[in-house]
Amino acid sequence: MRDSVASPVPFRHAAALLIAVSLAAGVLTACGERAEAQGGPPPAPPVSVAPAVQKPIADSEEFTGRLEALETVDIRPRIGGTIDRVHFVDGATVKKGALLFTIDPRPYQAEVARAESQLAAAQSRAELAKAELARAQKLLDAKAVSRQEFDQLGSGERTSQADIRAAEAALRVARLNVEYTAVRAPIAGRLSRANITAGNLVDDKTVLTTLVATHKVYAYFDGSEQTFLRLRKANDAQLNVKMGLANESGFPHTGKVDFIDNRLNTQTGAIRIRAVFDNADGQFTPGLFARLQVAGSTSYDAVLTPERAIGTDQSKKFVFVVGANNVAEFREVKLGALIDGMRVVTSGLKPGELVVVSGLQRVRPGAPLAPEKLDVDARGMPVEKPVAPPPGAGGKKDEKKAALSAPVAAARAA
Incomplete structure (x- = not known):
């Protein structure tokens, strides 16, 4: 009895589900027929x-170039000797005259002492020759000495004076060599690393380190013939150049053209142009790639x-x-x-x-x-206008979903 009562329920459910599927298929078929019936040309995109x-503008040209230092110095000793001490840290920024290296000064101090003694000896000989010449002058007046002997004494006195000047020059050279044992920075700037350390023997051909000026930098680039002709007509106030580094957007730095080469390259039709930029804060390093923009003269x-x-x-x-x-x-x-x-x-x-x-x-x-x-x-x-979702977004999709789910819900309720 229990089985015979329960069997009609699944049958009613299956019938309701079949009706729901048929209705959904009808709805989709009707939509497709309406879409086909519309036809016509596609809508305007x-x-x-x-x-x-x-608006008023001024023409500009863009170039690529490299930064270079205004001054680059290879630091070499003026004398030979043994490096006694290095007085800087690699990569340091130094002022003009700063002490960089010390060469063992003792051999040159000894040379100074020798030159001083030679000068003293020359001065002593000169005093003797002068005294002898004075006595010979009195004897010559008394006709007690020949003219030949007097001339020989005069020549000896002049030679002694020349010996004094030679000894003084040798002393100055010896003292200069003592000064050269202290290797100093000839310009203000930034140092490279020390190529030679303490204890090494060097001569005047040895590069101890390099030094570049950092207060300003040059930017070299090649311009076309048209650029050259335009810049040649412009005055100083119009030769502004803007620059940007590889990690910068736009051209935030401003400088001026300070040099244009004296001839064009006939093979490339380009001419070398140089701009100078302030570098007081040290943000520009020689060798960096740079983008450059040269503005036009008129708008x-x-x-x-x-x-x-x-x-x-x-x-x-x-x-x-x-x-x-x-x-x-x-x-x-x-x-x-x-x-x-x-x-x-x-x-x-x-x-x-x-x-x-x-x-x-x-x-x-x-x-x-x-x-x-x-x-x-x-x-x-x-x-651009802000993109906002259209009103009722998803409405058609929700309507179709509702159309399909409504019969199923009704069948379940039944």
């Missing part, structure tokens, strides 16, 4: 557009559009402009300099024309568009 702007009104709006077709550059009736219009353009993400357009575009800046891959020439105009900032760069 949505794109973001921004107006081309016009003019130019048309600009965002760099991302520029398309490439083989060797051509183009933009898409929103034409009449929101139809995409293909424009070939000629480009100029890139300034803060905005590209100068020298021909092919007018101020105020709406240029496609986003969704460029969905645009076809002559096809209709659904443009959305964006605001622009002070540079002319478009400001």
Whole structure:
């Protein structure tokens, strides 16, 4: 009896589930039939557009170069000897005249003593020769000595004076050599490591270390013939150069062109140009890679559009402009300099024309568009609108899910 009463319940459940599946299939079939019945052309693709702007700019050129020190000195001893002591730490920054190395001074101090004794001997001989000449002069007046003997004594007195001057020169050299035992910095700057340590024997060809000036740096780069002709006409106030290092964005440092070479390289058509930058805080190290920007001398009104709006077709550059009736219009353009993400357009575009800046891959020439105009900032760069979820997002999906689940819920309730 219990089995015969319970058997109808599963049957009712199965029937309700079959009805639910049939209803869902009908709903999906009806949706597909409506989609096929609509047909027609595809909708216009949505794109973001921004107006081309016009503002005064000055042309600029960008170059790459290397930083070099204003002064680089190989520190060599002026005399030979044994290194007695090293007075600096590797990589230290020193002032002009700072003591770097000491060479054993004892041999040169002995040479000073010898030169002093030779000078004293020469002075003694000179005094004797002078006295003898004075006596000979009296005897000559009394005709007690021949003229020949008097001339010989005069020559000996002049020779003794020459010996004094030679001894004085030798003494000065000996004293200089004692001074040279203290190797000092000829300029202010930063030292490299000590190539020679205490106890080593050196001569005047040995490089003890190197020293570079750090208060300023040079940036060398190669400019084109057009750059050279433009800089040659500019005055000193217009020869500003901006620089950025490899880890910096933009060109935060400003310097000046202080040297242009006297001839162009006929093979490359380039000329060597040098700019100088202050380095009081020591942030620039010789040998670093640098990006350089040379500004133009005069400003003019130019048309600009965002760099991302520029398309490439083989060797051509183009933009898409929103034409009449929101139809995409293909424009070939000629480009100029890139300034803060905005590209100068020298021909092919007018101020105020709406240029496609986003969704460029969905645009076809002559096809209709659904443009959305964006605001622009002070540079002319478009400001993207915040992306917000559309109202009722997920509504259709929820409706379909509800349509499919409602019969199942009804069947379960039954």
